[in-house]
Amino acid sequence: MDINILHQILEIAFQKRVSDLHFEVDNPPFFRGRGQLIRSKMQNLTPGDTEFIAARVLEQNNRQINSDFKELDASYALPSGGRFRASVFKQRGHFGIVMRVIPPHVSTFQELNLPPVLEEIAKAPNGLILVTGPTGNGKSTTLAAMIRCINEHNNYNIITIEDPIEFLFTSQRSCIIQREVGIDTASFNSALKAALRMDPDVIMVGEMRDTETIDACIKAAETGHLVLTTLHTQGAVSTINRIVGNFPPDTQEIIRQRLADILVATISLRLVKDKTGESILPVVEIMRATTTIQACIREGRLSELEKHIENGSSQYQMQSLDQHLLQLYKQGQITIEDAKRLTHSMDLERKLMFDS
Template sequence: MDAKVLDKILGIAFEKRVSDVHFEVDNPPFFRGRGQLIRSKLPSLTPGDTEFISKTILEQNGRALFADLKEVDAAYALPDGGRFRVSIFRQRRHLGVVMRVIPPNIGSFKELQLPPVLADIAKAPNGLILVTGPTGNGKSTTLASILEFLNETQSYNIITIEDPIEFLFTSKKSCIIQREVGIDTHGFDQALKAALRMDPDVIMVGEMRDAETIDACLKAAETGHLVFSTLHTQGAVSTINRLIGNFPPDSQEIVRQRLADILVATVSLRLIKDKAGESLYPVVEVMRNTTTIQACIREGRLEEIEKYIENGQSEYHMQSMDQHLVALCKKGIISMEAAKSISRSMDLERKLMFT
């Protein structure tokens, strides 16, 4: 393995439009395309190969490959500008690498087939907006699309704090500052505190990983800023529970009240295959923090939230995951079997029948 071979393999990933590339000892490189993991016909990798790949990636990030490295996140760029988000780890004492392809262009809401209501949500003057979903279901891509919309339409100072930086932005109507944890700052918490002294209008935090980061995001939203972040949760209710559950029991009631005051919306994503199995479509739950939902959060009546999401479709352009699945089924884009595989309810067919 050398740099030319590595870049050629990664170039194939862009050419074939795969989402991930896997490098593991005693296996050839694997590619994930259309949701399926595909074994390449390339030679199996040796420990020296994965060590070379890891070292090359870390050197580009100004880091060294230490003997006791267990796991690290990084980014990698090809000479032609193609970018990857990278996870380096140890398994069975050898280094392994998984590289997520970052699309070269930031798609618009229409291009990504996201609900147009995201434009209205993004125009909130302040507060907290959360993009959620399992790993690999489009959170980063959606968040980049929202930030690019603001970049093109608003005169904002936008600060991003990422680990690592994924999409590269060019300042347009807005000014965008991008800071990477481990290179430009020591951590999310420190970077958030610094961001408040950098004249921000919008702050994007790549991920809420702990109570300190969550608390800092809440404080930033409470002081009049618009804050975006992500969580690995599957819907509005689980997102609220996860946020509150990060705090000690004696603090949770106060956090609940704070969250009710500053939450603007949650946008939860899942990707689903179309009937032909050729494309992936986003299925999106949109919850906006209406007065009714705000009361549910304050009083702990979270089990009522999905009902209010579904009832708010016409007036507030909210939608539950099931409502979007039903709409995609009715348009003939996805099959009922595919819809059932990601629906969290037991009566999806009944909803389809009576909608």
């Protein structure tokens, strides 16, 4: 393995629009395309090959492999401009690397097949917007589309705090500052504290990983800023539970009050193949903080949230995951089997019969 071969492999991935590459010892490189992991016809990688790739990724991020290395998330850029999010790790004593292709431009909501109401949500003057979902289901891409929307329509100072930086933004109407954890700042929490002294209007935090970061995001939203961030949760109910559950039991009622006061919306994402298998579609749950939703959060009546989300579809353009799954199925875009696989509820078929 040398740098030219590595870059040739990465260029192929970029041009073929695969989503991920896997480099592991005793296997050839794997590519993920249209949701499927595809084994390449290249030679099996040796321990020296994967160590070489790991070293190049760390080198580009001003870091070196040392004896106690375990794992690292970083970005990697090709001379041609192609960019990747790299996860470097050890497995069975050898290096492994998974690299995610970062699209060359920040897409619009329309290009991503996301509901138009996200533009209205992104224009909130302050508060907390949460984008949630499992790993690899479009959270970063959706956040980037929201930042693009704000950048195009508002004269704001936008600060992003990421680990690593993924999409590169160019300031348009807004001024955008992008900081990377581990390179430009020590942690999400310390960067958030510093951001409040940098005249921000909008703060984008790549992920709320711990209680301190969650609390700092809530405080930033309480002091009049718009904060956008992500969580690895499945939907609105699990998102509220995750946030509140990070705090000691004797403070959870106060956290629910604070969260209800500043929440703008939760946007929960899953990706599904269309019927042709050629395209990937987002399935989106959208909960907006209406007075009814706020009351449910304050009083801990989270089991009622889905009902209020579904009832608010026409007036507030909210939608539950099931509502969107049924819509996509009725439009002939996805199969009923995929709809059943993604639903959180046991009565999707009953809803289908009721809506027919």
